Amino acid sequence: MFLVYNPAAGGGKARKLWMKVKDLLERYEIDCEVAFTEKPGHAMELSRKAFESGHRKIVAFGGDGTMNEVVNGIFLGGFNLEEVTFGWIPFGSGKDWARTIGVPLMIEEAVKTLKDGRVFVQDLGVAEYESSNGEMKKRVFVNVAGLFFDGFVTHRTNLLRKKNRVSYFSRIFSSIIKYKPPVARIQVDERVWEKKIFSMNVGICKYNGGGMNQLPHAVPDDGLLAVTVINDIGKIRILANLYRVFNGTLLEHPGVEGYQAKKVTVEFQKKEPVELDGESFWTRKISFSVVPRVLRVLVKK
Numbered sequence: 001m002f003l004v005y006n007p008a009a010g011g012g013k014a015r016k017l018w019m020k021v022k023d024l025l026e027r028y029e030i031d032c033e034v035a036f037t038e039k040p041g042h043a044m045e046l047s048r049k050a051f052e053s054g055h056r057k058i059v060a061f062g063g064d065g066t067m068n069e070v071v072n073g074i075f076l077g078g079f080n081l082e083e084v085t086f087g088w089i090p091f092g093s094g095k096d097w098a099r100t101i102g103v104p105l106m107i108e109e110a111v112k113t114l115k116d117g118r119v120f121v122q123d124l125g126v127a128e129y130e131s132s133n134g135e136m137k138k139r140v141f142v143n144v145a146g147l148f149f150d151g152f153v154t155h156r157t158n159l160l161r162k163k164n165r166v167s168y169f170s171r172i173f174s175s176i177i178k179y180k181p182p183v184a185r186i187q188v189d190e191r192v193w194e195k196k197i198f199s200m201n202v203g204i205c206k207y208n209g210g211g212m213n214q215l216p217h218a219v220p221d222d223g224l225l226a227v228t229v230i231n232d233i234g235k236i237r238i239l240a241n242l243y244r245v246f247n248g249t250l251l252e253h254p255g256v257e258g259y260q261a262k263k264v265t266v267e268f269q270k271k272e273p274v275e276l277d278g279e280s281f282w283t284r285k286i287s288f289s290v291v292p293r294v295l296r297v298l299v300k301k
C-alpha cells in the first residue's frame with residue numbers, strides 16, 4: 001500500500017497528526033510506503049509514481065483536494081483507474097466525499113477501514129475546460145463541481161489564510177452580498193438555456209463546502225451526473241433559503257431545478273471561477289461528462 005500524506009491539510013494541523021497515524025498503521029498491521037506532499041499538485045505526481053512502481057492500493061491522508069489530486073495522478077498519467085483501489089483517511093475542512101460514500105470521518109476508524117473495508121465502485125466526473133491560454137484541459141473529479149456563486153465563494157475562501165468555520169461562513173455571507181450573477185449558456189443533455197444563474201453544481205456525490213447538501217438527488221454509482229441550478233431569485237430569497245442546503249430540501253424550492261444528465265456544458269461570456277472538489281480555477285467554457293463505475297474506493301463494511 002502507498003500512502004500520500006498531505007501535512008498542509010486542515011490548515012496545517014495534519015502535520016502534527018503524523019505520529020498518531022503512524023501508530024494506528026502499526027496497531028492495525030498495515031504495511032505501507034509513505035510520502036509527504038511538499039506543494040500543491042505534488043499528490044498527483046506521487047500517486048502516478050506509486051502506480052508506476054507497482055502499487056495498486058493507493059491511500060491518502062487529507063481533504064477532498066488531496067483525494068482529487070491522487071485520483072487525477074492516475075487518470076492523467078493515462079493508467080487504468082480500475083486497476084487501483086483507493087483508500088482515504090479524511091482530514092481537513094472538506095470531508096464531503098466521505099459523507100456520501102461511507103468512508104469513516106474519524107481517523108482511527110478510517111485507518112481500520114483500510115484494513116477491513118469493502119470496495120465501493122463509484123462513477124467519476126470528467127471536466128474539460130478552456131484554460132487561461134485558450135488550450136483545452138481535462139481533469140477528473142470524485143465529488144462535486146461548482147459554478148457561478150459556488151465557484152466564486154470557493155475561489156474567495158481558498159484565498160483565506162486562516163480557514164475555520166467562522167471565517168468560512170463570514171466569506172459565504174460577504175460573497176452573497178458581492179456576487180453579481182452573470183448570463184451564461186447552459187446545456188444539460190438536450191436542454192439549452194441562456195439566462196442569469198445564481199449558482200450551479202454538477203456532481204457524482206451530494207455534499208460540498210463542508211457538509212452542504214447541494215445535490216440531494218446524486219447517486220454515486222448510477223452512471224449519471226446530478227445537476228442543481230439555482231436561478232437568480234434575489235439575494236433576500238437566497239439568504240432566507242440557505243437552510244435548505246443543510247436539511248436536504250434544496251430542490252423543493254420553486255427557484256431551484258434538479259436534473260440528472262450525461263453531459264453538461266456551460267459557456268460564460270467571460271472567464272469565471274469554477275471549482276472541482278474544492279480546487280478553483282478560471283475558465284470561459286467547461287463541459288462535464290461521467291465515466292460510470294470506475295473508481296474503486298475502500299468504505300466501511
Ligand SMILES: Nc1ncnc2c1ncn2[C@@H]1O[C@H](COP(=O)(O)OP(=O)(O)OP(=O)(O)O)[C@@H](O)[C@H]1O
Binds near residue numbers: 069091278
Ligand atoms: N506541502 C504542502 N504545502 C502547501 N499546500 C499543500 C501541500 N501539500 C498539498 N498541498 C495543497 O493543500 C491543499 C488542501 O488540501 P486538502 O483539500 O486535501 O485539505 P483541506 O484542509 O480540506 O483543504 P482546504 O481547507 O484548503 O480546503 C491542496 O490544494 C493541495 O494541493
